[in-house]
Amino acid sequence: MPERPDVHVWSPSIGGITEVLHARFTRHAYPMHLHDTWALLVVDDGAVRYDLDGREHDAFRQVVTLLPPHVPHNGAPVTPEGFRKRVLYLDSSYLDDRLVGPAVSRPRLVDPVLWRRIDLLHDLLAEPGDDLAAETHLALVAERLRMHLERRTSPAPATPHDPRVARRLRTLLDERVVEGVSLHEASRALHVNATYLVRAFSREYGIGPHQYVISRRVDLARGLLRDGLPAGQAAAAVGFYDQSHLNRHFKRILGFNPGRYGPVARTSTRARRAPAPGPPGRGRGGRTVPPPPAARRPP
The missing domain is CATH 1.10.10.60 (Homeodomain-like)
Known part of the structure; x- marks a missing residue:
């Protein structure tokens, strides 16, 4: 009997992500294939075994997998129960091709902070209307991915904080609070890196732009x-x-x-x-308190 996979796929409205895929497979095995985009994969249930550049790898829960563009890979469930996964397909606006080599060498990333950020990003992408929040988390996810691929064990050294950048972003957000402004638009308008914009604003005002x-x-x-x-x-x-x-x-x-x-x-x-009028009650000494007299009409 052919498998009926549970698949949900869509293209979000924010830049940088070409496609989102949520899927569960029990028997399907991917043949060798490749993508024009980066594939950022988390597995929620089960495990996947795949080959990348002639080497075998596993993807399972709490591990982040990053498959680079233009590099063939396959994939198959490890157990008969199959696997459930979520994938973000990212274009080169956040991860450029110079990072392909390190990704081929280290596609599996053990990083609970990164995993939680990706998990939250999927939740934001599934809810319409939170594009700025999704863009913010995508910028932080991409920054942490670059940290791993560039062999850094901590985030890049902090750039000197310029409060003028935060004030300029606040002015832009205030001017377009109803129609909204994307993080990409703000980055271009202010000529500042998107991740730095988020961090500068949060540091200056104690709250993120979104x-x-x-x-x-x-x-x-x-x-x-x-x-x-x-x-x-x-x-x-x-x-x-x-x-x-x-x-x-x-x-x-x-x-x-x-x-x-x-x-x-x-x-x-x-x-x-206002208390509702009730029936006559008892006054002091047990006397009956009559209701207020009706207003007399003028003659």
Whole structure:
């Protein structure tokens, strides 16, 4: 009986990643083939055995595998249960061809920090509307990959911090807080490396560029909600992908849903504060307290 693999593949909207693949295979064995792009692979379940440049390697959970472009490789499940994997296909904008040689020699990277960043990047790519966050994490992933391939055991020496770069980026983010600006666009506009932009901004303001934009949008949405605009319209007006996108970030930052805002919420709050009229009760000394007299109409 032919295998029916569970496969989800798409092209994200951010630059640098040509394709994302999530797949589970039980019997499929890849023949020798090659890609025009880098293949950044994590295995979530099972294990894969593959040949690269005449040498046998294994890919399994908690190990990051980086397969370089234009180098033939194959792949097959190690056990009958198969494997489940996630792959990012990266173009040369973050990893250039001079790193192909080191990647052929060391395709397997044992780095829990890198693995967690890749895992989070996949989550961000699966949720529409968080492109700036995905670009930020992609820049950090690429920086750590270069660190491994260039045989460094720690990140590159820190460049002297220039607060003017962070202020220029903040101005750009403020000017385009609703329509948004990609990290690639900001890098070109400010003539600064994308990774340095992220680090400079975070160091200066104590918050990443993406979280800064999200916080600004949530704050703008609060004002619109207070004025009575429905949550769906408020989400679109401040730059969120849709209402659920607003809801997620709104609750994460403020601890409650946007539905707490608006005329309906204020009315219900007043209703809770004002006691409802009840039946006549007992006053001091057990006397019956009559209800207030009805207002007399003027003659």
